[in-house]
Amino acid sequence: MNKDKVALQNTDIGKDNHLFEDIVKIVESAKDRAYKKVNEELILMYQEVGKYISEKTKEASYGSGFVDNVAEFFSTNYPELKGFNRRGLYRMKQFYELYKDDEKVSPLVTQLSWTNHLKIMSASKSQEERRFYIELAIKERYSKRELERQMDSGYYERYMLSNGNNLPTIQ
Numbered sequence: 001m002n003k004d005k006v007a008l009q010n011t012d013i014g015k016d017n018h019l020f021e022d023i024v025k026i027v028e029s030a031k032d033r034a035y036k037k038v039n040e041e042l043i044l045m046y047q048e049v050g051k052y053i054s055e056k057t058k059e060a061s062y063g064s065g066f067v068d069n070v071a072e073f074f075s076t077n078y079p080e081l082k083g084f085n086r087r088g089l090y091r092m093k094q095f096y097e098l099y100k101d102d103e104k105v106s107p108l109v110t111q112l113s114w115t116n117h118l119k120i121m122s123a124s125k126s127q128e129e130r131r132f133y134i135e136l137a138i139k140e141r142y143s144k145r146e147l148e149r150q151m152d153s154g155y156y157e158r159y160m161l162s163n164g165n166n167l168p169t170i171q
Contacts, residue, residue: 039110039113039114040110040111042114043109043110043112043114043117044110046091046092046095046096046114047092047095047096047099047109049089049092050092050093050094050095050096050097051096051100053066053067053070053089053092053093053096054093054096054097057093067086067089067090067093068086070084070089071084071085071086071088071089091118091121094121095109095117095121098121098127098130102127102131104131105130105131105134108134108135108138109134111138112134112137112138113144115144116137116142116144116147119144119147119148119151120133120134120137120147120151123151123152124151124156129156132156132159133147133150133151133156136150136155
Protein backbone atom coordinates (compact mmCIF):
# COMPACT_ATOMS: atom_id res chain seq x y z
CA MET A 1 0.00 0.00 0.00
CA ASN A 2 2.87 2.40 0.74
CA LYS A 3 4.29 1.89 -2.77
CA ASP A 4 0.93 2.78 -4.29
CA LYS A 5 0.68 5.92 -2.16
CA VAL A 6 4.19 7.06 -3.18
CA ALA A 7 3.43 6.34 -6.84
CA LEU A 8 0.22 8.35 -6.57
CA GLN A 9 2.04 11.28 -4.95
CA ASN A 10 4.70 11.27 -7.68
CA THR A 11 1.94 11.29 -10.29
CA ASP A 12 0.25 14.22 -8.58
CA ILE A 13 3.54 16.14 -8.50
CA GLY A 14 3.99 15.51 -12.21
CA LYS A 15 0.67 17.23 -12.88
CA ASP A 16 1.93 20.40 -11.20
CA ASN A 17 5.30 20.58 -12.99
CA HIS A 18 4.24 23.71 -14.87
CA LEU A 19 3.69 25.42 -11.50
CA PHE A 20 7.14 24.44 -10.35
CA GLU A 21 8.67 25.74 -13.58
CA ASP A 22 7.45 29.20 -12.58
CA ILE A 23 9.49 28.90 -9.39
CA VAL A 24 12.51 27.82 -11.42
CA LYS A 25 12.08 30.94 -13.59
CA ILE A 26 12.03 33.12 -10.47
CA VAL A 27 15.20 31.47 -9.16
CA GLU A 28 16.99 31.70 -12.52
CA SER A 29 16.03 35.35 -12.91
CA ALA A 30 17.41 36.15 -9.45
CA LYS A 31 20.63 34.28 -10.25
CA ASP A 32 21.02 36.26 -13.49
CA ARG A 33 20.52 39.56 -11.66
CA ALA A 34 23.03 38.53 -8.98
CA TYR A 35 25.60 37.56 -11.61
CA LYS A 36 25.15 40.90 -13.39
CA LYS A 37 25.54 42.80 -10.12
CA VAL A 38 28.69 40.86 -9.20
CA ASN A 39 30.11 41.51 -12.68
CA GLU A 40 29.28 45.21 -12.37
CA GLU A 41 31.08 45.44 -9.04
CA LEU A 42 34.13 43.58 -10.39
CA ILE A 43 34.39 45.91 -13.38
CA LEU A 44 34.08 48.96 -11.11
CA MET A 45 36.76 47.51 -8.81
CA TYR A 46 39.12 46.92 -11.76
CA GLN A 47 38.45 50.47 -12.91
CA GLU A 48 39.21 51.90 -9.45
CA VAL A 49 42.38 49.83 -9.10
CA GLY A 50 43.39 50.94 -12.60
CA LYS A 51 42.81 54.57 -11.69
CA TYR A 52 44.86 54.24 -8.52
CA ILE A 53 47.74 52.58 -10.35
CA SER A 54 47.56 55.09 -13.21
CA GLU A 55 47.76 58.03 -10.82
CA LYS A 56 50.57 56.55 -8.72
CA THR A 57 52.72 55.62 -11.71
CA LYS A 58 52.50 59.20 -12.96
CA GLU A 59 54.16 60.38 -9.77
CA ALA A 60 57.89 60.59 -10.39
CA SER A 61 58.89 58.87 -7.15
CA TYR A 62 57.04 55.63 -8.02
CA GLY A 63 57.69 55.09 -11.72
CA SER A 64 57.20 51.73 -13.40
CA GLY A 65 58.44 49.80 -10.36
CA PHE A 66 55.19 50.62 -8.58
CA VAL A 67 53.19 48.00 -10.48
CA ASP A 68 55.84 45.38 -9.78
CA ASN A 69 55.74 46.27 -6.07
CA VAL A 70 51.92 46.01 -5.97
CA ALA A 71 52.03 42.66 -7.77
CA GLU A 72 54.66 41.36 -5.35
CA PHE A 73 52.62 42.59 -2.38
CA PHE A 74 49.53 40.70 -3.56
CA SER A 75 51.52 37.60 -4.41
CA THR A 76 53.07 37.51 -0.95
CA ASN A 77 50.16 38.66 1.20
CA TYR A 78 47.07 37.60 -0.77
CA PRO A 79 48.04 34.63 -2.97
CA GLU A 80 44.40 33.49 -3.12
CA LEU A 81 43.40 36.65 -5.03
CA LYS A 82 43.73 35.96 -8.73
CA GLY A 83 44.40 38.60 -11.38
CA PHE A 84 46.54 40.91 -9.27
CA ASN A 85 49.79 39.90 -10.91
CA ARG A 86 51.84 42.33 -13.00
CA ARG A 87 49.94 41.58 -16.19
CA GLY A 88 46.51 41.87 -14.54
CA LEU A 89 47.40 45.15 -12.86
CA TYR A 90 48.63 46.63 -16.14
CA ARG A 91 45.35 45.54 -17.78
CA MET A 92 43.37 47.33 -15.06
CA LYS A 93 45.49 50.44 -15.61
CA GLN A 94 44.98 50.20 -19.37
CA PHE A 95 41.23 49.69 -18.88
CA TYR A 96 40.96 52.84 -16.79
CA GLU A 97 43.11 54.91 -19.13
CA LEU A 98 41.26 53.79 -22.27
CA TYR A 99 37.80 54.70 -21.03
CA LYS A 100 38.25 57.41 -18.39
CA ASP A 101 37.52 60.30 -20.78
CA ASP A 102 35.09 58.50 -23.09
CA GLU A 103 31.65 59.81 -22.14
CA LYS A 104 29.88 57.34 -24.43
CA VAL A 105 31.65 54.21 -23.23
CA SER A 106 32.12 54.93 -19.51
CA PRO A 107 28.47 54.24 -18.60
CA LEU A 108 28.53 51.02 -20.64
CA VAL A 109 31.62 49.31 -19.26
CA THR A 110 29.82 47.48 -16.46
CA GLN A 111 27.52 45.76 -18.94
CA LEU A 112 30.29 43.53 -20.33
CA SER A 113 32.35 40.83 -18.70
CA TRP A 114 36.00 41.40 -17.92
CA THR A 115 36.90 38.69 -20.43
CA ASN A 116 35.09 40.56 -23.20
CA HIS A 117 36.81 43.79 -22.19
CA LEU A 118 40.20 42.10 -22.35
CA LYS A 119 39.48 40.83 -25.87
CA ILE A 120 38.29 44.25 -27.04
CA MET A 121 41.26 46.05 -25.47
CA SER A 122 43.81 43.68 -26.96
CA ALA A 123 42.36 43.33 -30.45
CA SER A 124 41.02 46.81 -31.25
CA LYS A 125 43.19 49.32 -33.01
CA SER A 126 41.25 52.51 -32.24
CA GLN A 127 38.83 54.09 -29.82
CA GLU A 128 36.08 53.90 -32.45
CA GLU A 129 36.65 50.17 -32.94
CA ARG A 130 36.58 49.56 -29.17
CA ARG A 131 33.35 51.53 -28.87
CA PHE A 132 31.86 49.63 -31.81
CA TYR A 133 32.59 46.22 -30.27
CA ILE A 134 31.46 47.27 -26.78
CA GLU A 135 28.14 48.51 -28.12
CA LEU A 136 27.73 45.50 -30.39
CA ALA A 137 28.56 42.99 -27.64
CA ILE A 138 26.08 44.63 -25.28
CA LYS A 139 23.33 44.94 -27.87
CA GLU A 140 23.72 41.35 -29.13
CA ARG A 141 24.64 39.90 -25.71
CA TYR A 142 27.74 38.24 -27.12
CA SER A 143 29.53 35.52 -25.26
CA LYS A 144 33.31 35.51 -25.23
CA ARG A 145 33.40 33.09 -28.16
CA GLU A 146 30.92 35.01 -30.27
CA LEU A 147 32.77 38.28 -29.66
CA GLU A 148 36.06 36.61 -30.59
CA ARG A 149 34.49 35.22 -33.74
CA GLN A 150 33.17 38.62 -34.79
CA MET A 151 36.45 40.38 -34.04
CA ASP A 152 38.62 37.71 -35.68
CA SER A 153 36.47 37.89 -38.81
CA GLY A 154 37.04 41.65 -39.10
CA TYR A 155 33.40 42.55 -38.55
CA TYR A 156 34.22 46.17 -37.67
CA GLU A 157 36.13 46.73 -40.92
CA ARG A 158 33.39 45.11 -43.00
CA TYR A 159 30.73 47.12 -41.23
CA MET A 160 32.57 50.38 -41.77
CA LEU A 161 33.12 49.63 -45.46
CA SER A 162 29.46 48.82 -46.02
CA ASN A 163 27.73 51.37 -43.79
CA GLY A 164 30.07 54.30 -43.29
CA ASN A 165 30.47 55.59 -39.75
CA ASN A 166 27.11 54.51 -38.34
CA LEU A 167 27.78 52.53 -35.19
CA PRO A 168 25.11 50.33 -33.63
CA THR A 169 23.19 52.26 -31.01
CA ILE A 170 22.25 51.09 -27.55
CA GLN A 171 19.19 52.18 -25.65
